[in-house]
Amino acid sequence: MGRIISILMILSCLTQKILTRQNGQFIGASMSFTIINGTNGFEVQLDVISGWVLGLGPCGINCSRASINSNTNITREEVLQKQGDSRFYGNWTVEFKTSSMRYSQVIDINHVVYSSLNERVVDVSQKARWEQVWTVMRYPMIPDAPYMDITFEGLSWRNLSLQGDNAKWHLQMKVEPQLRSDTGKPNNSPQAISKPFYRLLLDKDNYIRVATIDPDGDYVKCSLSEYIEAGIASRLPLPNITVTEDCIITIPSDRSLGYHNGSIGAVGITVRDYNVSGLTLGGRLRSLTAISIQFLVQFLDKINEPIFIFPTLEGNHRFNIYSGTTWKINVYAEPISPALIDRFSCLGRQHEHVEIINVKHTSVPNHVNVKMATITWTPLHTDVGNHILCVGVEDSNG
Numbered sequence: 001m002g003r004i005i006s007i008l009m010i011l012s013c014l015t016q017k018i019l020t021r022q023n024g025q026f027i028g029a030s031m032s033f034t035i036i037n038g039t040n041g042f043e044v045q046l047d048v049i050s051g052w053v054l055g056l057g058p059c060g061i062n063c064s065r066a067s068i069n070s071n072t073n074i075t076r077e078e079v080l081q082k083q084g085d086s087r088f089y090g091n092w093t094v095e096f097k098t099s100s101m102r103y104s105q106v107i108d109i110n111h112v113v114y115s116s117l118n119e120r121v122v123d124v125s126q127k128a129r130w131e132q133v134w135t136v137m138r139y140p141m142i143p144d145a146p147y148m149d150i151t152f153e154g155l156s157w158r159n160l161s162l163q164g165d166n167a168k169w170h171l172q173m174k175v176e177p178q179l180r181s182d183t184g185k186p187n188n189s190p191q192a193i194s195k196p197f198y199r200l201l202l203d204k205d206n207y208i209r210v211a212t213i214d215p216d217g218d219y220v221k222c223s224l225s226e227y228i229e230a231g232i233a234s235r236l237p238l239p240n241i242t243v244t245e246d247c248i249i250t251i252p253s254d255r256s257l258g259y260h261n262g263s264i265g266a267v268g269i270t271v272r273d274y275n276v277s278g279l280t281l282g283g284r285l286r287s288l289t290a291i292s293i294q295f296l297v298q299f300l301d302k303i304n305e306p307i308f309i310f311p312t313l314e315g316n317h318r319f320n321i322y323s324g325t326t327w328k329i330n331v332y333a334e335p336i337s338p339a340l341i342d343r344f345s346c347l348g349r350q351h352e353h354v355e356i357i358n359v360k361h362t363s364v365p366n367h368v369n370v371k372m373a374t375i376t377w378t379p380l381h382t383d384v385g386n387h388i389l390c391v392g393v394e395d396s397n398g
Contacts, residue, residue, distance in 0.1 A: 006386045007327060007377075008211055011308045011315035024158040025056035025088070026169045027130060028196045028266070028295035031152065033175055034215070035141070035186035042141040042186060044175055046113065046150070047134070049122070051196025051295070053158055054129040058089060059121045063131050072119045072133060086110075090154035090169070096145040109150075113137040122347055127397065132196055134351075141177045148175040153231065158296065162258065162265035163236045169266075170231030171292035183216065189289045190214045190273045192247075193349050193388050197296035199303050200253055202261060208249040209316060210269060210293060213349070213386040218273040222247035225292065230268025233294055238265045247271070253299050261301045269293040304336040306395040309367055326378040331391055334367045339395040341371035349388040352377055 029050035036045050052058070059067050060075025061082070067075075080088055092113050097104035116138040123132040142148060153170040160167055177186050192212045200206040212220045224243045225234035239257040242250045249267065253259040272290045308315075312331045321327050333341050346354045358374040375391060 006213075007319040007321065008213060008386070008388050009313070009315065009317050009319065009329070009391060011312070011331070011391055024156045024166070025053050026090075026154065026156065027051040027053065027158050028194075029152070029169075029171060030192050030194060030293040031171050031173050031291050032189045032191045033150075033173060033291070034188045035175070035177065036138075038138070038140065040140065041143075042177060043138045044141060044148070044150070046137045046139065047191075048137075048152065049132065049134050049193070051130055051132045054124070054126065054131050057131045058119055058133050058135075059124065059131045063121070063124055064126055065124050067121045067131075068124055070121050072121060073117075076119065087154060090152050093151045094139070094142070095149040095151070096142050096147065098142070098144040100144070109139055113139050123345060123392075125394065130196060141175075146176065146178070148177075149173075150175060157232065157266055159264070160232065160266055160296075161263045162238060163232050167232040167266070169294065170228065171294060172229060173291040174289055176289065180216070187218075187273075187289055188215045189291045190218070190220045190271045191349050191388065192269075192271055192291070192293050193347065193390050194293055194295050195392075197298065199305065200251060200297050200299050201303060202253050202259055202299050202301055203255060204253055206251045206253055206297075208251070208267075208297075210247040210249065210271075211316065211388045211390070212247055212271055213388055214273050215385055216273070217276065217386075219276055220247075220271060220273050221245040222269055222271050225268035225270045225294075229270050229290075230266075230292060230294055233266040233268030238267065238297070241267065243269060251297065259299045261299065264296055264298045267295055267297055304339070304397070306333050306335045306339070306341060306393050308332065308393065309334050309364060309370065311364075321379070323379050323381045323384055326376060328374055328376045330372055330374050331393075332362065332364060332370055332372045333393040334364075334370050335395040337368065339397045340369055342394050342396045344371075344373040344375075345392040345394070346375055347390045347392075348377075349390075350383075352379070352383070352387060352389065354389060 032047045034045045058072040058076040092109045095106045119135040122134045151172045157167045159165045194210045214220050240252045354377045362372045364370045
């Protein structure tokens with residue numbers, strides 16, 4: 001019998017009329033890292049899932065739904081040449097301090113990380129005018145450095161009516177290379193997944209849950225980003241926004257607080273991992289790694305979006321299966337008339353090869369125009385551990 005694999009399933013709806021063509025190309029990202037044993041020692045593998053305004057992102061000026069799962073090597077360079085700015089998709093730096101240095105040092109690492117870039121398109125909404133890409137890069141650990149603060153920033157966010165135009169995006173994460181006492185290996189960061197943007201209702205307490213896991217089995221805590229952690233999103237946080245340790249975000253959108261129909265703002269969340277008990281990292285009792293999650297929110301008087309309905313299991317449902325077996329689950333979605341369900345999608349946080357099959361119309365009492373789909377995945381023995389799968393649905397409105 002195979003070893004146990006844990007799956008956390010997230011449900012989300014993809015909706016239209018979010019982005020209009022304005023200044024700014026960035027609409028959010030989540031970062032994580034894994035420390036791997038490379039040819040010349042330990043390396044940091046950087047994973048970034050980022051959202052961009054359609055036509056301005058690495059997917060290219062002709063980006064469409066047909067681009068999903070395609071590599072961006074050619075299209076990314078085409079956009080960079082058109083923009084005339086090699087830093088259009090952001091600038092990477094690392095801050096570190098070795099035992100021989102009196103002060104910490106910040107260096108540009110663009111050439112190294114971009115030379116190792118492997119990037120693919122993971123989602124596109126042509127009507128809503130956004131794209132999402134997954135970027136994997138590597139950077140060697142700096143010898144004798146007890147920590148590395150890696151920063152990803154650039155110009156600019158898609159216009160933020162609640163925080164200002166032409167705002168720089170800024171994400172950062174802390175990497176500590178010391179060996180863990182429980183595994184004898186370096187610590188890996190928590191992992192998270194979220195949509196690049198969310199539509200929220202005005203004059204309501206809105207809730208967003210961000211799914212998180214930790215590959216080392218550590219305890220994960222979320223908090224609202226502070227100081228410079230998330231750039232404009234932490235310097236000018238949305239009015240009355242709060243975040244619980246288990247990553248539930250609450251945004252009361254009263255008009256009296258400055259929210260209005262169509263207003264858009266950026267949210268920044270920091271995720272940290274802590275040892276469960278008895279673990280030391282480089283001789284210290286408690287480990288600490290920090291990663292960033294950022295996304296857009298838009299506030300509207302009315303939202304017409306598809307919904308998942310029973311007998312679909314609720315979001316944040318956790319499954320335990322054995323490697324070598326096949327996991328299957330049926331999901332059911334209903335559109336808001338007169339729209340129709342257009343497609344289902346599924347994104348795995350560790351590049352899981354998930355299939356969507358048996359998409360068809362079906363009958364569910366008291367619901368109309370329902371479609372169902374079967375989500376299936378057969379994990380290998382190398383997949384043992386925790387996984388996040390985000391299942392989405394999109395209607396004919398985009």
